[in-house]
Amino acid sequence: MTQTINFYSPRGDYGEFSNFYPAIIKLKDRIWATSEHYFQAQKFAGTKYESKIRKSKGPGLAAREGRDRSKPLRRDWESVKDSIMYDAVLNKFSIHPRLKKILLDTGDAILVEHTERDSYWGDGGNGSGRNQLGKTLMKVREVLQEEVNESNNRTKRDSN
Numbered sequence: 001m002t003q004t005i006n007f008y009s010p011r012g013d014y015g016e017f018s019n020f021y022p023a024i025i026k027l028k029d030r031i032w033a034t035s036e037h038y039f040q041a042q043k044f045a046g047t048k049y050e051s052k053i054r055k056s057k058g059p060g061l062a063a064r065e066g067r068d069r070s071k072p073l074r075r076d077w078e079s080v081k082d083s084i085m086y087d088a089v090l091n092k093f094s095i096h097p098r099l100k101k102i103l104l105d106t107g108d109a110i111l112v113e114h115t116e117r118d119s120y121w122g123d124g125g126n127g128s129g130r131n132q133l134g135k136t137l138m139k140v141r142e143v144l145q146e147e148v149n150e151s152n153n154r155t156k157r158d159s160n
Contacts, residue, residue, distance in 0.1 A: 005106055006114035008122070010059075016099050017111065017137055020059040023099060025091040034059040035088040040066025042084045043073050082132065085121075089133075090140045103141050104148065111137045 007014035010021040019036035032038040036059035041050045056062040111134040116125025121133040
């Protein structure tokens, strides 16, 4: 039976999987304090709001700014948000070896952002949600595991 790992708070179990977890990422030739900063700012890519959100004092404030619908949300947001999240999560777990190990050590467990506050990125609290963040993490885990396997195979070939 496959294990399920629930996460939500950056201070809770598997908090490293939260976009609020304090781990810088490097995308678009810039440093972002958290993956949440990057994700929220991309709702306004190329505008003054992108820079303002990048400089927010914490992921909570970045999230509030990004959810403010008085700002003009980019037109293609619904079609690009999943790929933007994927890029942020892949970067985060690629550049931080400790975080990469935590993710890879989950093996084939099902990863679930367990919260009733979000039924798109999370599970809606009762499993009825899409759990898109969990799915993104599992996809990134698969890519990183493939990289590890390729590296191991290369090492074996080189030592023969």
